[in-house]
Amino acid sequence: MISTFFETIFSSPISAVFLGIFILVLFALVVLVVVIAQFGTQLQYFATPIHDKIAGDAEHNAEQILEQARAQSRVIIATAEESAKNMLNEHKKETISFQEDQKKYLEELTSQSKEILTQQMGAITQSVETVATDFKIHITEIQASLDREEERFKQVIANESERLKESFVGVGTKTETEYHALIEETKKVLSENIEKDIKRTREVLSAYRSQQIEILNKNIVSMVEETARITLGKVLTLDEHRELIMKALQEAKQEDIFSTQKP
Amino acid sequence: MTDELRTLLGTQTYNRADVAYHIGVLKEFLEYLFFTEHVSSPNQDTIASFAQKKEYGEQDTFFLERLPESFFKVFSQESFYKKLEQLADEAKNLPTLSLVVPVVLKPKQISEIGTWAREKILDNILLDIDVDPTISAGCQIVWNDILYDFGLNRQIKNHQTEIENTVHNFMHAIDNGK
Structure with missing residues (x-):
């Protein structure tokens, strides 16, 4: 993963240049700290005047060393900057070259694509035209077929209509004949049935009449009696009743019933 | 038939029920005559007084008034009940x-x-x-x-035959639409 990281870092030209510069500066600072630390330790032993000279020398050496270090660091920085510039330039060149290559590649690719598309569009257009042409042809054929079918169907209808007309004429004639025959038959059957019904009705009526007359004969006296009772009971006065009673007694007298003795 | 019963029947007493009723009226009148008025023969006043007190009607008064004076002479205070019973018994045997x-x-x-x-x-x-x-x-x-x-x-x-013939003729007339 780390290696991947550095590879990624170093793969970028600008980042690599800055990283180099940073490393060099860091190195110079480490050297400077070590020198200062050594110089501070030696100063403890040259506290005395004897050691002042040594300290001075050392300080001088140190300064020299520092100066050298600074000079070296400047050289390093300058070298690093130069290197970085060079790397940047190279990288820029590479980038430009890469961009140009890419541009060129894209242009070629575009050109090829255009060409392919043009070719394909031509093919498609041709196919579409072909299909459209085929479709038109097919439609035309279908239309023609429909026209033929329509014509044939019309012809069939005309033929069937003619045939049906002829059939109907025949059937009508036959039906009319049968109809008249049926009417005659129906009339005959109805007449017979009516005659039978009338005869049966007359018989029933006659039987009913005989039955009613018989009933009437049986009840005629009761009917007259009841009628007379209702009527006379309402219309006769007491004197009229007395007259009828007297008439009955006279009739009984005439019949000589009062001369009879007790049995 | 005794004269009393004949007299009683002669007072327009034709119905057997009237005989019994009139004997009853006569019994009550004789009681009134003997035990109330204390007389042996009636007159118009005693009949009217009896009818008023016993609330009898005109027909009953008429019945008593039609009885002759001789009719009452056979009745006495002692014997009228028995005599009335004899009248009733005799009436029962009438035809x-x-x-x-x-x-x-x-x-x-x-x-x-x-x-x-x-x-x-x-x-x-x-x-x-x-x-x-x-x-x-x-x-x-x-x-x-x-x-x-x-x-x-x-x-x-x-007249059943005549009636039936009449009805049958009438029915024939109906059948013939007359």
């Missing part, structure tokens, strides 16, 4: 003409029928009248325990 008539007759019609019966049948005959509306007209006669139908039904039955 009876039983009639069944269609309506309730009034005394006037009963008197006419009774008069006829006493003239034409027997002079001491009594009527026994019942009512049956189904007879319609005429009457039924019971004589010597035998029923004789002289009502309308008998008349109709006597």
